[in-house]
Amino acid sequence: MSKLVELEEGFSLEALQNGDQAEFARVVEAYSGYIYRLGMKMLQNPQDAEDILQETFIKAFHAFPRFDGRSKVSTWLYRIAANEALMFLRKKRPDTVSMETRYQDESEDDPEPLQIIDWCCLPEEELISDEVRRHLDESIEQLPESSKIVFILRDIEGLSTQETAEALEISEMAVKTRLHRARLQLRELLTAYFRERLPGTI
Amino acid sequence: MEHHQNCRRFLDSLSDYVDGSLSAELCRELDRHMADCANCKIVVDTLKKTVYLYHETAAQPSIPSDVRVRLFRRLKLDDYLEK
Incomplete structure (x- = not known):
């Protein structure tokens, strides 16, 4: 019999992987505030932050079957949200590349x-x-x-x-x-x- | 402003110092340096204060109730909306 894995944050990995709605709702309840705050700070606009929030949880729901529980659920959600926010900014302002390169070189003082x-x-x-x-x-x-x-x-x-x-x-x-x-x-x-x-x- | 070679050497370590994650040895060196170097002391103090201000003013992680309702609907979690 397979052992039920309880994640560090108290969620059931199996339920999340199997698309259990109640468990997913618990995750949304627990972390939507954090993801929204991240979106607000990154994009400085409530509408854009809401888009990132929705996209993050839609992607998370579809990706949970492949989530292996090696990182925290929150870290994994932050990863999705950060990607979404960065993609959004790049799409919106393609000319930021030149600004970026000024600071991006890690070896620079x-x-x-x-x-x-x-x-x-x-x-x-x-x-x-x-x-x-x-x-x-x-x-x-x-x-x-x-x-x-x-x-x-x-x-x-x-x-x-x-x-x-x-x-x-x-x-x-x-x-x-x-x-x-x-x-x-x-x-x-x-x-x-x-x-x-x-x-x-x- | 007089430029110390030492200041430049310590610059990379200041965030670790502020976070308390600098090695004990470097930490002592930097403390000694700051006792003589008012500029570096000011940079460290204002750097610390900068981080502090962002911590202090960070909004609580919450979402407006209408944003929450739209999120749950979009995710087809309407049944779990009531708190």
């Missing part, structure tokens, strides 16, 4: 920090306001796609380096390099933004 201004001392209410939230989102939008997705998975969705590497099918080294580059770039953008809000600056 990290960009040097240009602005050395300490804005950490700003009061919390000035650091976390609605305006700042908007600026944080706008800054993410300026990242090249390949490091944007890494930053979102690692620093917003909270995946580990290993899970991010699995989801994007890249090496852990590449995850680290792209994450670092994204953070340095965001630091520059936030510094440019906050420097004007420091006391004593014109």
Whole structure:
């Protein structure tokens, strides 16, 4: 008799592979919020995020018979969603390739920090306001796609380096390099933004 | 700004430092370096704060109820819609 495999997250692998609707509904309930958030951060648009959300779960349902349970269900869903989002962006903006190549070469040195201004001392209410939230989102939008997705998975969705590497099918080294580059770039953008809000600056 | 050769050497390690995943030895070296180098200290502090702000302001993972309803319908899971 075959043993029922219960996945790390408490789902039945067999039920999911066999297309069990109730089990699939549990997965959708558990992870749709995360996938929607990923879509919102990547695409910055509710309609596009909803499209990615639907496509991800439609693809997942059809692919579950081939899911082997070696990675977490969530990591596997993130992989589908990340692919969908990246394909969507490439289709929408085919001219981003030139932007990409500027940052993509892994062997290239990290960009040097240009602005050395300490804005950490700003009061919390000035650091976390609605305006700042908007600026944080706008800054993410300026990242090249390949490091944007890494930053979102690692620093917003909270995946580990290993899970991010699995989801994007890249090496852990590449995850680290792209994450670092994204953070340095965001630091520059936030510094440019906050420097004007420091006391004593014109 | 005076440019230290050392700053460049540490630049690649700053994210690992912020994540607490830098080797103990490099970590000590960087701490020593930052005691003398105000610039690197500022870069590390603002890098840390940048990551912190994104953590703090990340929206809860939820979806608007109409988006959820359309998702379940699209997946033919209407029977499982009621929470």
